[in-house]
Amino acid sequence: MTSSELETPPLDTARRLAEQGDLDGAAAILSELAADPDEPHRAQAAVGLAVVLEERGDAEGARAAARAALATGHPEFAAQAACHLAQGFEREGRAEQARGAWQAVLGVGTPAYLPLAHLALARLAVQAGDDGEAEQALRQALAAGETAGDAESAAHAAQQLAGLLLERGEAGEAADLLLDALAVAPAASVPRLRVQLGIAHLELACAEFAAAVEDGADAGTGALAIELLARTLPLRGRDEDAGQVWAYGLDHEDETLAAEVRLRLGRDT
Known part of the structure; x- marks a missing residue:
C-alpha cells in the first residue's frame, strides 16, 4: 500500500x-x-x-x-x-413502517428534509384514502418548503394541494394558492401550475354562469350563461351535466329564453 x-x-x-x-x-x-x-x-x-x-x-x-x-x-x-x-x-408496500420512518425524519427536524417527509406522508395518506390527513401533510410540506427555500418541493406541494381543493369544489382557494405558488415557483413547475390555475378558473366560471341563471337574468343574458355553462362543462369531463344544462334551457318556462337557447344550440348543426 x-x-x-x-x-x-x-x-x-x-x-x-x-x-x-x-x-x-x-x-x-x-x-x-x-x-x-x-x-x-x-x-x-x-x-x-x-x-x-x-x-x-x-x-x-x-x-x-x-x-x-x-x-x-x-x-x-x-x-x-x-x-x-x-x-x-415504501418500495416493499409496507405503508405503516414507511409512515413511521417518515415521522422519524420529522423527529430529527433537519429543515432540508422536512418537505420530502411531509410530501411522502401526504402520498401515504392519499393511498389510504384519508384526504384530511393528506391535506394537512401537504399544507405542512408547502410551509416547510417555503421555510427551507426549497421552491421545487413547495411547488409540488401546492400542485397536489390545489388538486385536492378542486376535487372538493373549493376552486377559489385553489386559485389563490396557485397564484401564490406561481410567484415563487421554479421554471420547470410553472407550466403545470398554470394549467391547474386554468382549471380552477374554469370551475369558477361554471359557478358564475350557473349563478347568473339562478339569479333570474334577462332572456338574452340567461341564454348566454346557459350556453357558456353547457360548453364549458365538457372541458371538465362533465358531458352529462352539460346535456342537462342544455335541456334546462330548451325547456325553460320563459319562451324567449328557450328560443334563444335553441338558436345557440343550433349553431352546432
Whole structure:
C-alpha cells in the first residue's frame, strides 16, 4: 500500500471501492467505522453502509445500519438514514413502517428534509384514502418548503394541494394558492401550475354562469350563461351535466329564453 493510500480517509477509500464495484471491501471499512463509538464520522459511515448493504442485497443489514445512523441523532445523516428506511419500506408496500420512518425524519427536524417527509406522508395518506390527513401533510410540506427555500418541493406541494381543493369544489382557494405558488415557483413547475390555475378558473366560471341563471337574468343574458355553462362543462369531463344544462334551457318556462337557447344550440348543426 502506498503512502498516499495510507493517507486517504477511510470514508473516501470505501466510497472508491463501492464505485469500483467492490461492495464487500467498502462494507468492511464502513462496518468498522460505524461500530466505533469514538469515530467522528460514525453516522456518515452507517448511512454509507446501509446503501452498500442494500446494493449487495442485504435488506435487513441495510436497515440495521440505517437505524444505527438514525440513533446518532446527527442532523444530516440521521435524517438521511430515516429517509433510506422510509423509501425502502415504501418500495416493499409496507405503508405503516414507511409512515413511521417518515415521522422519524420529522423527529430529527433537519429543515432540508422536512418537505420530502411531509410530501411522502401526504402520498401515504392519499393511498389510504384519508384526504384530511393528506391535506394537512401537504399544507405542512408547502410551509416547510417555503421555510427551507426549497421552491421545487413547495411547488409540488401546492400542485397536489390545489388538486385536492378542486376535487372538493373549493376552486377559489385553489386559485389563490396557485397564484401564490406561481410567484415563487421554479421554471420547470410553472407550466403545470398554470394549467391547474386554468382549471380552477374554469370551475369558477361554471359557478358564475350557473349563478347568473339562478339569479333570474334577462332572456338574452340567461341564454348566454346557459350556453357558456353547457360548453364549458365538457372541458371538465362533465358531458352529462352539460346535456342537462342544455335541456334546462330548451325547456325553460320563459319562451324567449328557450328560443334563444335553441338558436345557440343550433349553431352546432
